[in-house]
Amino acid sequence: KRGDVQFSRGTLQHAGSGLWLGIEMGPGNGAHRQAVESAVEQVLATCKYAQLAIERTLLRMDGAAGNVPAITTCMKAGIHFVTRLAHYQLLDSPDIKRHLNQAEWYNVPSSGSGPTRQATDLGRVTLEAASASVQTDGEAFAPVETRVVVSRFVASGEGRGAGTVIDGWQYELYGTNLSPAAWPEVEVVAGYYGRCGQENRFSQEDSELGLDRIFSYHLPGQQLAT
Secondary structure, eight states, rough: TTSEEEEEEEEEEETTEEEEEEEEEEETTHHHHHHHHHHHHHHHHHHHTTTGGGGOOEEOGGGGGGGHHHHHHHHHHHOOEEEEEEEEEGGOHHHHHHHEEEEEHHOOOSSSSOOOOEEEEEEEEEEEEOOTTTTSSBOOOOOEEEEEEEEEOOOOTTTTTSSSSTTTEEEEEEESOOOTTSSSSSHHHHHHHHHHHHHHHHHHHHHHHHTSOOOOSSSHHHHHHH
């Protein structure tokens, strides 16, 4: 479990079938930045093997990857991404507040679970890395410019899950490098919450293959037991 050793995998799904792109073991929660880099490498290797165009890939990442290092890794590899952002200080900007108050909001197709959301596009926004985030050589990360999409839904009480509550609405932010023409704001948000199917797949694999149990502290041994 989180205090011991974790066995993790990246799963590719298509029409009900599934394929592991890669498997890893790591102590505790592991190193998230290295996990993102490994996921990108697995996607690139899969595209090369299957002769798929890299520009047709989309990596969906939760809020733990909503930061400049993870976004930089995807951009350098030429991979499209959608991630939930933790940069809620953007909502304190007077210009962004004005934009959100005047923006046209569109209803997001329901994922079948959770609240009904609305979405609007902020356009391209420059994100700064946290002061403690440095590259392996010790250099600071350069700011990145990424498209930011905002979703909102009517808050209940103090809010639920991720996001921040402002004037009765719960707001969430998403970063992406997908084209607005090909992926309107509602499609970005719906695409992000398409992760629900992935979570169900993970749960199915856990129960059917016993992945919560560590049989061996060496990856080949764990793979053989699995």
